[in-house]
Amino acid sequence: MEWIKLRSLMLSSAVLRLLLVAYGEWQDAHMEVRYTDVDYLVFSDAAALVAAGRSPFERSTYRYSPLLAFLLVPNSFIHPSWGKILFSAADLLVGLFVDAICKLRGVPENLRLWSVAAWLFNPFTFTIGTRGNCEPIVCAVILWIILCVMNGVSAVYLDMHFLLQKYLASICKVIQAAFWYGLIVHFRIYPIIYSLPLIIVLSKQGIDSSRKRNLTQWSLQQHMSYCNTRASSKASNCWSSMWLFLGGILSWNTIAFGLLSATIFFLLTIGFFYLYGSEFLNEALLYHLTRTDPRHNFSIYFYHVYLHHQLGFSIYEKLASFLPQLMVQLVLIFSFADDLSFCLFVQTVAFVAFNKVITAQYFVWFFCLLPLILPWTSMKMKWKGFICITVWMTSQMHWLMWAYLLEFKGRNVFIQLWVASLLFLAANTFVLLTIIQYHKYSPIFMPSATSDYTDTKKSE
Amino acid sequence: MKFLENTPLDSINLFLNHLNLGESTIKGNLEAFSWIMCHLTMKNFVLFLFIFMVPSIPKANSYNENVDLAGNNSPRFVGCWPCFWPYLASSFLQHGTTFESDFHGYLAQEFGISDTCKGLASNIGTLGILNLDRKLNGEGSHRHIISTLRFLNQADINSLVGTQECEAVIIERLPVGIFADPFELQHLVNHKVYSDVAVFGDKNLELPSSLSNRSIVEIHMIIGNENSSSAETIVQLPLHARYPPLDGSGYMKVKLESPELFLRCRPKSLKLEPCLWTLIELNANAGSVKTVAWHVPAGNDAHRNIVAIATFASALICALSVFVFTIYFSKNNFVLVPPVF
Numbered sequence: 001m002e003w004i005k006l007r008s009l010m011l012s013s014a015v016l017r018l019l020l021v022a023y024g025e026w027q028d029a030h031m032e033v034r035y036t037d038v039d040y041l042v043f044s045d046a047a048a049l050v051a052a053g054r055s056p057f058e059r060s061t062y063r064y065s066p067l068l069a070f071l072l073v074p075n076s077f078i079h080p081s082w083g084k085i086l087f088s089a090a091d092l093l094v095g096l097f098v099d100a101i102c103k104l105r106g107v108p109e110n111l112r113l114w115s116v117a118a119w120l121f122n123p124f125t126f127t128i129g130t131r132g133n134c135e136p137i138v139c140a141v142i143l144w145i146i147l148c149v150m151n152g153v154s155a156v157y158l159d160m161h162f163l164l165q166k167y168l169a170s171i172c173k174v175i176q177a178a179f180w181y182g183l184i185v186h187f188r189i190y191p192i193i194y195s196l197p198l199i200i201v202l203s204k205q206g207i208d209s210s211r212k213r214n215l216t217q218w219s220l221q222q223h224m225s226y227c228n229t230r231a232s233s234k235a236s237n238c239w240s241s242m243w244l245f246l247g248g249i250l251s252w253n254t255i256a257f258g259l260l261s262a263t264i265f266f267l268l269t270i271g272f273f274y275l276y277g278s279e280f281l282n283e284a285l286l287y288h289l290t291r292t293d294p295r296h297n298f299s300i301y302f303y304h305v306y307l308h309h310q311l312g313f314s315i316y317e318k319l320a321s322f323l324p325q326l327m328v329q330l331v332l333i334f335s336f337a338d339d340l341s342f343c344l345f346v347q348t349v350a351f352v353a354f355n356k357v358i359t360a361q362y363f364v365w366f367f368c369l370l371p372l373i374l375p376w377t378s379m380k381m382k383w384k385g386f387i388c389i390t391v392w393m394t395s396q397m398h399w400l401m402w403a404y405l406l407e408f409k410g411r412n413v414f415i416q417l418w419v420a421s422l423l424f425l426a427a428n429t430f431v432l433l434t435i436i437q438y439h440k441y442s443p444i445f446m447p448s449a450t451s452d453y454t455d456t457k458k459s460e
Numbered sequence: 461m462k463f464l465e466n467t468p469l470d471s472i473n474l475f476l477n478h479l480n481l482g483e484s485t486i487k488g489n490l491e492a493f494s495w496i497m498c499h500l501t502m503k504n505f506v507l508f509l510f511i512f513m514v515p516s517i518p519k520a521n522s523y524n525e526n527v528d529l530a531g532n533n534s535p536r537f538v539g540c541w542p543c544f545w546p547y548l549a550s551s552f553l554q555h556g557t558t559f560e561s562d563f564h565g566y567l568a569q570e571f572g573i574s575d576t577c578k579g580l581a582s583n584i585g586t587l588g589i590l591n592l593d594r595k596l597n598g599e600g601s602h603r604h605i606i607s608t609l610r611f612l613n614q615a616d617i618n619s620l621v622g623t624q625e626c627e628a629v630i631i632e633r634l635p636v637g638i639f640a641d642p643f644e645l646q647h648l649v650n651h652k653v654y655s656d657v658a659v660f661g662d663k664n665l666e667l668p669s670s671l672s673n674r675s676i677v678e679i680h681m682i683i684g685n686e687n688s689s690s691a692e693t694i695v696q697l698p699l700h701a702r703y704p705p706l707d708g709s710g711y712m713k714v715k716l717e718s719p720e721l722f723l724r725c726r727p728k729s730l731k732l733e734p735c736l737w738t739l740i741e742l743n744a745n746a747g748s749v750k751t752v753a754w755h756v757p758a759g760n761d762a763h764r765n766i767v768a769i770a771t772f773a774s775a776l777i778c779a780l781s782v783f784v785f786t787i788y789f790s791k792n793n794f795v796l797v798p799p800v801f
Contacts (some may be wrong), residue, residue, distance in 0.1 A: 041643065061665065294668055294703055304771045306703060307764045310670050320772050324779030331783045335790035350782060354775060408600040412710040412757035418767060422774050429778040433785045441790065 005113055006099055010092055013120040017088040020130035021081055036084075040132025043083060047072035057279040063287050065187045066272050066280065068134055087129040090136035095120045097143035098371045101341070104150055105444070106217035107375045115371035122367060133361050139368035141184045142191060146340060146372075148177035149201060150215060150444060174202060178257040182264025189288050190365065193329055193347055195261075200337035202257055203249040204445045216446050218375055291357055296403055296417055298358035298396075300425050303418040305356070325354040338443030341372035346432060353428035379438035388431045395420070395427035535588050536741045538567055541724060543735035547658045548722070549631055549678045563631070563720055567741075588612040589742045594718060596752045601701040605632070605716060605752065609693040609742075617683065620725065625682075627655060629722035629739075630695055632677040634661075637669045637714035637756060638699050640677045645698070653696075656680040668703035669712075683723070707758040716752040 024035035046056035046069040056062050056069035074082040095116050102112045119125055129136045151173065181198065184191050272280045292313065294306035301321060308317070328350045336343040348366040352358055379385050399420040405411045541548070552566050593608040607630065611617050620626060634640065645657040661675030683693050704712035724737040 060663070293666070295666070300771050300774055303759065303763075304767050306668070306759050307706065307761060307767055309668060310705065317768075321775065324775040328779050328782045331786050335786050354779065406600075406757060408602070410600040410755065410757060414757065414759050415763065418771075422770070425774060425778055429781055432782065436786060436789055 005109070006116065009113060009116055009120060010095060013095065013126070014088075014092055017091065017126055017130055018085075020126060021084045021088065024084070024130055024132075025081060035131060037131040037133055039134075040083060043068055043072050043132070043134065044075045044080060047083075048076050051076045055276045055279065057276055057283050063283045064134070065268075065284055066276065067183075067187060067268075071137075083134075084130055084132050087132065087134060087136045088126075090140040091125065091129040092120070093140045094136060094143055094368050097140065097147060098368075100147060101143065101150065101372055102218075102375060104147075105215055105375075106219075108218070111218075111375045115374050118371045118374060119368060124363060125367060128361060128364055133364075135361055135364040136368075138184060138188050138191075139364060141180050141187075142194075142344070143368065143372075145177045145180050145184070145198070146344070148173060148180070149198065149340065174253050174257055175260060177202075178260035179264055181257070182261035183268070185261070186265050186268040189285070190348075190351065193351055194344055195258075196333045197337040197340060197343045197347070199249055199254045199257065200333070201340045201444065202253045203251050204338065204443075215444055216442050218442075293357050296406060296414075298360075298399060298421055298424055299356055300418070300421045301356045302421065303414055306414075321356060325351065328354060336441070338445070339376075339439075339441055340444050341369060342376070342439055342441070345369035345373050346436060349428065349432050349435075353425055353432070373435075373439065376440045376442050377435065377438050378440060379434070384434065384438065388434055391427050392431050395424045399424050534743060535723065536743065538722065538739040538741050539570070541737040541739045543726070543737065546656070547660075547678050548629060548739075549660055549676045550658070552660070552676065563633075589721065592718065592721065594716075594750065594752050596716070596754055597696075601756070602698070603701075603754065604696045604698050607695045607697075607719060609695070609721070611693075621683065623728060624725040625728050626723060626725040628679075628681045628683045628693055628695065628742075629724055630677075630679045630681070630697075631720040631722070632679070632697060633717055633719075634675045634677060634699070635714055635716065636662075636672050636674055637702050637704050637712060638716070638754065639663070639665065639672070639675060639702060640697065640699055641665060645677070648698075654679050655682050665700075668705075670705050672702055701754065701756040704756045704758040706761040708760055708762060710758060710760060711755045712758040714754045714756055716754065718751070 027033075027035040042059060042062050043064070046059040046062040046064075049058050050056050050066070050069045051073045056066050062069070071086065072083040098119055099112055099116050102115055107115070125136075177198070181191070181194075269281075269285070272284070292305050292309070294302065294309045296302050329347060332346050332350060333343060336346060345366055348369060352362045352365065355362070379388070399417065402413050402417040402420045405413050406417055548567075551570070552563065588611070590610040590612045592610075593606075595606045595608075597604045597606050609628065617626075632640075639662065640659050642657075642659045642663055645654070645659065648654055649657055657680070658678045659675055660678070662673035663675060664672060677697060679695060679697065681693070681695055701714070704714070721742040723740045723742055725740075726735070726737045
């Protein structure tokens with residue numbers, strides 16, 4: 001029964017996306033303003049170059065992995081919308097994975113469906129895939145990695161996707177997680193921020209022979225009772241606990257994960273460098289690491305970059321913009337790593353908010369993780385949830401208004417736009433802290449059954 | 461430079477008019493000849509020798525003299541443009557010239573009067589431009605420069621396009637602060653707004669002005685048709701502003717020069733080899749053409765320090781808030797507690 005509800009959700013989402021892709025084709029052909037994103041045209045041109053046996057980097061502003069161009073090669077001989085269909089399919093896959101992850105953690109059906117709907121029917125989500133943005137693929141891979149880490153062997157899928165269940169049963173392991181992780185860091189650099197929490201969680205898998213770890217299950221009265229006992233065993237010396245921590249994360253799983261993902265990353269980098277030379281390194285890798293774009297974007301740094309562009313940036317300035325980001329990432333990782341989905345979510349929100357360049361497509365990076373934390377929030381839509389959404393959307397609209405005046409009306413509103421970006425950062429911080437406050441911390445793996453913990457497994 | 465009228469040249473004119481060399485070629489010869497007449501005292505019979513020696517006169521002379529001789533709005537024959545050569549401006553930059561170089565000088569080098577091509581049957585003098593209107597349409601960073609050409613004699617143009625395939629060739633030399641998006645222009649070609657377009661020079665869409673160079677846009681547009689009653693040809697070029705260098709006033713004034721305008725025609729029905737376009741320069745030097753100015757918002761360097769301080773302070777405050785709040789709310793979760801297996 002529950003499968004039918006999920007199926008109808010998936011079907012209606014698929015139909016919606018197909019309609020949007022078709023509409024997009026019509027709008028492109030008949031209207032001045034295109035529905036398709038400019039980036040999609042860049043990918044398609046690069047894919048056409050690859051199909052002709054040339055380098056995708058001959059296309060100016062192509063700053064992605066050649067893998068993306070390879071994926072879109074059928075654009076040239078099947079249909080130009082092949083890429084959009086692929087991205088929309090990845091979109092639907094994300095919905096499936098959200099359902100799978102929530103199911104593994106025992107989330108009841110209605111909540112699960114809401115979570116899936118929060119992704120599939122988020123207007124931001126369905127426009128981004130149908131407009132030809134490649135982010136849904138990244139999201140699908142990230143969620144697949146989470147699934148693999150959770151070692152998602154589940155009988156639940158017997159009736160639904162026989163092949164998928166067989167696949168999950170046989171090879172969804174740490175090794176696979178490592179492979180996909182190496183691939184996705186090559187594809188999009190930002191998932192590198194997930195390395196530490198993934199390793200911390202994998203270290204909890206332990207070296208015992210049991211392959212199936214106990215996943216903490218969702219429950220109505222979930223409390224942080226699990227955590228209270230840990231407080232009592234807090235180490236008094238910070239440095240000795242640091243050593244213990246470092247020693248703790250070293251295990252066969254984490255070493256294998258680290259080595260394999262690094263190998264995949266370097267193999268791909270070297271392989272494409274061999275194929276396409278330094279153009280690949282500059283455009284696909286170094287550009288993202290050294291990008292200082294003075295053009296206006298949501299980031300608070302844009303005006304500072306524009307004012308200093310001709311003077312250049314000192315090492316102190318570069319450090320100064322990197323330090324807040326680093327500080328926030330570390331504190332979030334060390335606080336929430338055990339609750340993997342939540343950790344990745346807050347990390348991504350913070351990463352996007354404190355980044356030097358923020359564009360609207362970056363929001364998808366945390367939108368795909370949001371459904372995973374919804375079952376564990378005690379925030380109600382009335383009114384805390386509503387306030388968060390309103391604050392975030394309003395600050396965005398406010399920024400967009402000034403950006404519109406600058407770009408489309410030619411008015412000098414740089415200061416106002418910059419202040420709007422500061423307010424957007426403040427809004428992001430507010431929403432992030434509110435979500436943290438109302439989240440029911442829930443590590444994905446239950447601790448081993450030892451004498452210290454037997455009385456904490458039951459929820460009150 | 462005098463234009464000699466009642467001279468023994470008249471008889472030569474009559475003779476040459478019966479020579480099937482193409483009218484514009486003859487005119488070029490005559491004007492060069494009259495230049496020589498101004499400065500030499502030769503007997504008439506020697507003039508015939510000069511006519512045949514004209515091809516040895518440097519090409520630049522005749523073309524440049526034409527520029528000086530004719531009136532402001534008269535079109536000038538430039539030369540024969542081979543069909544396989546797609547763009548007029550393509551080798552302008554390859555010749556090691558800068559954007560400030562004389563485009564006319566470049567053309568004079570590329571084309572010579574000795575080129576013979578199936579010229580226009582009618583007098584090219586009737587193909588002149590009455591005026592050229594330039595207008596910058598739109599607001600903000602994305603605008604259109606609209607050039608409206610009104611020909612002297614639209615009826616002549618309409619009858620010309622009956623037998624000839626004619627295109628307007630517009631060469632826009634863009635300053636540093638403005639660029640044209642080649643992909644957007646290609647989209648317009650696909651929608652048949654232009655018959656062809658090309659961008660030369662700095663095509664980077666992302667860098668600010670201080671790191672950019674100038675560019676040239678060459679547009680080919682089919683003009684008129686037999687049934688068209690429109691007296692104007694309108695060329696609309698979408699342009700985008702780059703982030704300008706900082707300016708205390710808050711705006712940077714970017715000037716757009718008037719374009720170089722040409723007309724090229726080739727016979728519709730004849731498919732002769734070699735395939736050649738007849739290229740005519742349309743001069744619109746009349747006072748009606750003014751430089752168009754675009755005011756682009758610019759950052760103010762007076763803001764530099766306050767923006768730097770406030771930006772880093774905000775980032776620090778928000779980061780510290782997240783830090784403190786997270787520690788407070790998750791003091792029981794902190795991972796530095798030794799994990800228990």
